[in-house]
Amino acid sequence: MSRHTSVDLKALIRSIPDYPKKGILFRDITTLLLDPQGLRAAVDRLMLPFLDTAIDLVAGIEARGFILGGAVAHELNKGFVPVRKKGKLPHKTIGQEYQLEYGVDAVEIHADAIAPGQRVLLVDDLVATGGTAEAAIELVKKSGGELVAAAFVIDLPDLGGAARLRRRGVKVHTLIAFEGH
DSSP, rough: OTTTTTOOGGGGOEEEEEETTTTEEEEEEEHHSSHHHHHHHHHHOOOOTTSSSSSSEEEEEHHHHHHHHHHHHHHHHEEEEEEEETTSSSSSSEEEEEEEEEEEEEEEEEEEEETTTTTEEEEEEEEEESHHHHHHHHHHHTTEEEEEEEEEEEGGGTTTTHHHHHTTTTOOEEEEEEEOO
């Protein structure tokens, strides 16, 4: 597998209590990104399972998915599609709303980003409830693209996002899991 199989990714992730609100234990990957071997190991482990898979594009969810997804796209020699928060893209867009615990949000891609039939790998840093990833997957489908898989560094299994995506028939690849919220 990766030439960095001995790198302990979990040890490189900082946990910040009560962020962004009380009761949440935030998993901060900026410490992983700072470590050259950790970053290389994360990118390798995200993309290696897909080396022999037909993929046309990598889509990354704002913002940390841009960093990881861009690196995966580079390594796979594929194009990159930014999945942005509503109102951030300059050209004609398509959007998808998703539920938050306290309301509704939306993500968008350029309407011409994914051609019908293109095969897309979705990348982000973390899957929690799966709402944002599910919205990004819907954008791939609305474009006529085909989702190959969704890949994440971190799974928070107690929040059920990866299981939610799998129930929808999505192939989910995660590198590490943190129990609890």
